[in-house]
Amino acid sequence: xxxxxxxxxxxxxxxxxxxxxxxxxxxxxxxxxxxxxxxxxxxxxxxxxxxxxxxxxxxxxxxxxxxxxxxxxxxxxxxxxxxxxxxxxxxxxxxxxxxxxxxxxxxxxxxxxxxxxxxxxxxxxxxxxxxxxxxxxxxxxxxxxxxxxxxxxxxxxxxxxxxxxxxxxxxxxxxxxxxxxxxxxxxxxxxxxxxxxxxxxxxxxxxxxxxxxxxxxxxxxxxxxxxxxxxxxxxxxxxxxxxxxxxxxxxxxxxxxxxxxxxxxxxxxxxxxxxxxxxxxxxxxxxxxxxxxxxxxxxxxxxxxxxxxxxxxxxxxxxxxxxxxxxxxxxxxxxxxxxxxxxxxxxxxxxxxxxxxxxxxxxxxxxxxxxxxxxxxxxxxxxxxxxxxxxxxxxxxxxx
Ligand code: ADP
Ligand code: MG
Numbered sequence: 001x002x003x004x005x006x007x008x009x010x011x012x013x014x015x016x017x018x019x020x021x022x023x024x025x026x027x028x029x030x031x032x033x034x035x036x037x038x039x040x041x042x043x044x045x046x047x048x049x050x051x052x053x054x055x056x057x058x059x060x061x062x063x064x065x066x067x068x069x070x071x072x073x074x075x076x077x078x079x080x081x082x083x084x085x086x087x088x089x090x091x092x093x094x095x096x097x098x099x100x101x102x103x104x105x106x107x108x109x110x111x112x113x114x115x116x117x118x119x120x121x122x123x124x125x126x127x128x129x130x131x132x133x134x135x136x137x138x139x140x141x142x143x144x145x146x147x148x149x150x151x152x153x154x155x156x157x158x159x160x161x162x163x164x165x166x167x168x169x170x171x172x173x174x175x176x177x178x179x180x181x182x183x184x185x186x187x188x189x190x191x192x193x194x195x196x197x198x199x200x201x202x203x204x205x206x207x208x209x210x211x212x213x214x215x216x217x218x219x220x221x222x223x224x225x226x227x228x229x230x231x232x233x234x235x236x237x238x239x240x241x242x243x244x245x246x247x248x249x250x251x252x253x254x255x256x257x258x259x260x261x262x263x264x265x266x267x268x269x270x271x272x273x274x275x276x277x278x279x280x281x282x283x284x285x286x287x288x289x290x291x292x293x294x295x296x297x298x299x300x301x302x303x304x305x306x307x308x309x310x311x312x313x314x315x316x317x318x319x320x321x322x323x324x325x326x327x328x329x330x331x332x333x334x335x336x337x338x339x340x341x342x343x344x345x346x347x348x349x350x351x352x353x354x355x356x357x358x359x360x361x362x363x364x365x366x367x368x369x370x371x372x373x374x375x376x377x378x379x380x381x382x383x384x385x386x387x388x389x390x391x392x393x394x395x396x397x398x399x400x
Contacts, residue, residue: 004169004170007046010169021043023171025040026039042147058141061148064121097133098140120158128157130161134157146170177377191313192316202242210388213261221324231245267286269285269297271291275295275328301337315352320383323335339367340367351374356376
């Protein structure tokens with residue numbers, strides 16, 4: 001486990017401290033209020049703990065893509081109401097991120113009070129990771145807490161730069177995420193299985209290349225499986241398929257072989273002539289029996305049973321990407337079935353299961369297992385970069 005400091009490394013009483021806390025408040029909005037406050041709920045424990053221990057808490061967050069300029073519709077003041085409701089605390093909105101207005105506001109805040117600074121991306125120095133900006137922000141705090149894993153793949157002033165000017169700590173959400181990811185791929189209990197699905201191999205090449213050297217079982221599903229099957233000479237009809245990637249697939253298969261990683265491809269599939277809900281042409285067949293005018297839209301039931309048996313022999317599972325076109329029934333069947341197997345094994349205590357990715361999170365929710373797997377990462381891009389084995393600058397800065 002990489003070493004980083006957490007809130008446990010701080011004194012119990014934080015009266016007199018000013019904590020600059022990077023959070024993810026990039027909430028999906030409709031008609032001026034958030035449609036989903038999961039991100040606020042994620043950082044709530046860190047904020048309330050720091051405030052409860054007596055620190056003045058200054059929240060730093062980006063909101064949308066203002067491109068280095070002020071924009072009235074992208075001010076973090078838009079989310080103040082939602083954040084207050086979730087925290088159950090009043091917060092002071094501060095329309096700057098550094099300078100006299102911030103200094104004055106910090107003077108007004110009492111121990112345990114919470115302030116929210118404006119959209120960090122209004123200042124070009126944020127995305128440029130300008131040390132002058134980081135230093136100017138740091139001047140208002142006595143410690144830096146990063147609780148935004150989802151922004152940790154960016155080296156920005158408030159996700160990375162601040163750690164060079166203040167003692168830096170992982171917040172509770174960051175800590176939980178790093179522990180879960182470490183348990184999944186850092187120092188996992190073996191054997192490890194990875195499920196990689198989704199639409200296209202081309203978007204996940206780096207993930208596949210990293211995983212073949214890390215896991216004992218690589219389960220390929222979704223449109224990606226079509227590309228793998230086609231590369232091995234299977235006729236996939238009019239399935240979504242990247243035929244030009246055949247040499248790449250061959251290289252990944254060779255690498256898997258050399259590293260002792262078994263690659264699992266479906267041997268039965270669910271096909272249809274048209275992509276629609278419950279199409280009349282739907283049928284299940286062996287991968288070698290797909291007709292020219294059919295497309296593969298899900299992994300078949302026999303293959304799912306075999307994959308469930310693979311999971312039963314594993315101690316750790318990391319999952320990104322649905323096994324089929326899960327948004328359209330019944331092409332969610334394989335994803336739902338395998339997710340339920342993973343959840344059951346996790347509840348039994350035989351499997352540590354970590355999943356992430358926008359559509360994967362939605363698919364697990366659809367299967368009703370979000371709370372039954374060990375950890376679900378909502379970090380999107382940061383989760384994928386971590387699956388690629390990349391060093392995330394926001395995390396590296398905490399470890400320094
Ligand atoms: P994530 O967001 O979890 O990283 P992706 O975005 O890579 O996942 O992939 C999800 C998408 O892949 C979904 O929209 C799903 O419909 C699509 N998909 C999965 N299997 C197939 C398939 N056989 N044919 C076409 N699309 C598929
Ligand atoms: Mg997606």
